[in-house]
Amino acid sequence: MLIFAKRNLLLYFRDKSAVFFSLLAVFILIALYVFFLGDLIADGVPDFPAKHWLLLSWIIAGVITVTSVTTTLGAFSVMVNDQATNAYKDFCVTPIKQSVLLGGYIISSLSIGFLMCIMTLLVANVMLFATGEPLLSFTQLIQSVGVLFLAVLTAGSMISLLVIFFKTSNAFAAASTLIGTLIGFLTGIYIPIGTLPAYLQSMIQFFPISHIAALLRQILMDAPMTEAFAQAPVEMKESFQLNMGVVFKVNGWQISPLVSVMYLLLTTIIFFILSASVMKYARR
Amino acid sequence: MQTIIEVENVSKSFGQVNAVDDMSFYVTKGSLFSFLGTNGAGKSTVISIILTALQPDSGSVTVNGFTVGKEDEVIRKEIGVVFQESVLDPLLSVQENLEIRAQLYGMAKQDRLAAIQRCADIVDIHSILKRRYGKLSGGQKRRVDIARALLHQPKILLLDEPTTGLDPQSRQQIWKMIGHLQKEHGMTVFLTTHYIEEAANSDFVIVIKEGRIIAKGTPVDLKQQYSADRLFMTTTDHIALRTHFQHDHVQYQEETGGYTIDLPTTIAAIPILTKYQSFISSFEVRKSSLDDVFIRIHDRKGV
Incomplete structure (x- = not known):
């Protein structure tokens, strides 16, 4: 399985333009915030200490969340391409089992997604440094990496169900673009969740990847939030957290990080089981 | 004469279409066997069944004594395949491609390198081992495809329209190699083609149409009978x-x-x-x- 995963990795990184384009979505998002969305959001909230630091951290959390989905999705293109170009035929004449091949595709895609997320995290650090804000602490980095691992796992499980239905590279590329665009809305990272109508808020909270964004925000915004709301009443901080999607409240219950993690793990398991059964059914 | 592939009363249909209709034939060990038919005659279906990629609806196929559907893994080790279209990774070098495929057959590092050397000798690709597969000419690609098929030292070499789209010189070169493999290495060669001229060197030819055998014999027989x-x-x-x-x-x-x-x-x-x-x-x-x-x-x- 690892041998085959290695081949997929080699193939993915050999196509330099594909790697660039899978990161392009991230760069576009960053540019969007820097030139446009960032100001819009900043204008919407009153001035307070550490405002820039806080909002930048919020943005970074969102960007990394989107990255975890788009890059993992991009990495699955190796699998779709193989199916579309008959390369898969050649693997089927070797003694390797199909389940092993599938495992190889998933492992390589998850590794690629994870690697790209780590890179984005480093880019985020550069952004913080460039704008004169404090860098992420070691603990923050370790926690973020942990969340990213979970993010790639969850995203990968959902995507593996999706890719079964794509038979041509073009269809997959079109779907990737669509998903890349939609994911930002589905996870509530373009606009603060508090400004959306209630039914959209519920939708976002239900979508598992949103919990990745929430977890990352909790980690990355912890320090700036403490500074920003040092002088302010507790209610103000709470409403800010809800408004920006740092924490979710469902039916008056505040979702704890542990619940978010459990929810993500559950999603991962359900989707992997689903994809495995669909794959089995499709082969018959 | 020992038979190495035996196809008995095989049928396979896709929905309403009978791709293969109650077909029986056998291939003698060490022979050059040609499977002739126009596009859509059912050649690919028969090949896919022999390759264990498809299961027949009825009938049985044995390859070197192993039954398709029961001992697929062993059969896959017995057959080397050259597909009609290029199936190797265009972005990887020839060496990388061959090495990955060799790994899929479970070969150890030493064996892999030896196998690549051996196959590169046979099809004369030493000079292009480091080049990207996607950048090679049609004839070069085909030679690499053959090398890939030979990596695991199969007893049967199966080629699906091996010279389609090649220039006359490359075509001749490929035929020379195939002949060499059959004569010097004692391989059984099973090939499909829609150019009967290419089947002229075969030991036995089967002509199929719409999933049925419509003529068979040596090329000389066929010529005498139908010319x-x-x-x-x-x-x-x-x-x-x-x-x-x-x-x-x-x-x-x-x-x-x-x-x-x-x-x-x-x-x-x-x-x-x-x-x-x-x-x-x-x-x-x-x-x-x-x-x-x-x-x-x-x-x-x-x-």
Whole structure:
């Protein structure tokens, strides 16, 4: 399985333009915030200490969340391409089992997604440094990496169900673009969740990847939030957290990080089981 | 003579289409076997079944004594395949491609390197090992494809239209290699083609149409059985010759600049030539090529 995963990795990184384009979505998002969305959001909230630091951290959390989905999705293109170009035929004449091949595709895609997320995290650090804000602490980095691992796992499980239905590279590329665009809305990272109508808020909270964004925000915004709301009443901080999607409240219950993690793990398991059964059914 | 592939009463249909219809044949060990048919005749389906990629609806297939559907993994080790289209990774080098495929057969590092050297020798690709597969010419790609098929030292080499789309020189080179593999390495070669000329060197040919065998035999047999000679002549006096033909009830076809008459034997041309000698300005007796034979077989047994 690892041998085959290695081949997929080699193939993915050999196509330099594909790697660039899978990161392009991230760069576009960053540019969007820097030139446009960032100001819009900043204008919407009153001035307070550490405002820039806080909002930048919020943005970074969102960007990394989107990255975890788009890059993992991009990495699955190796699998779709193989199916579309008959390369898969050649693997089927070797003694390797199909389940092993599938495992190889998933492992390589998850590794690629994870690697790209780590890179984005480093880019985020550069952004913080460039704008004169404090860098992420070691603990923050370790926690973020942990969340990213979970993010790639969850995203990968959902995507593996999706890719079964794509038979041509073009269809997959079109779907990737669509998903890349939609994911930002589905996870509530373009606009603060508090400004959306209630039914959209519920939708976002239900979508598992949103919990990745929430977890990352909790980690990355912890320090700036403490500074920003040092002088302010507790209610103000709470409403800010809800408004920006740092924490979710469902039916008056505040979702704890542990619940978010459990929810993500559950999603991962359900989707992997689903994809495995669909794959089995499709082969018959 | 030992048989290495045995196909017995195999049928396979896709929905309403009978791709293979109750087909039986066998391939002798060490022979060069050609499977001939136009596009859509069912060649690929039969190949896929032998390769264990498809299961037959009914009938049985054994490869070197192992049954398709039961001992697929062993069969896959016995067969090396060259697909019609390129299936290796264009972005990776030839060496990388071969190494990855060798790994999929579970070979250890030392064995892999030895296998690549051995196969590179056979198809003469040492000079292009470091180049990207996608950048190679059609003929070079084909040679690499053959090397890939030979990596795990299979007993049977299966080639699906190996020379389609190649220039004449590469085509000849590939045929030389295939012949060499059969004679020097004792491999059984099973190939499909829609050019009967390419089947001329085979030990045995099977012609299929719409999933059924419509002719089989050695290329010489087929030629003798289905070939026909034709007499072609030109004339300066068209009207007179035509009148004579019609008067004598001779079956003739008009062709550019002359007339052709189908002959039962080559000798049969002599009386005709003698009879119409005064009208004929030139003539030739045309032996039918294998291509003609193929078209004849195909039309005669038409459903």
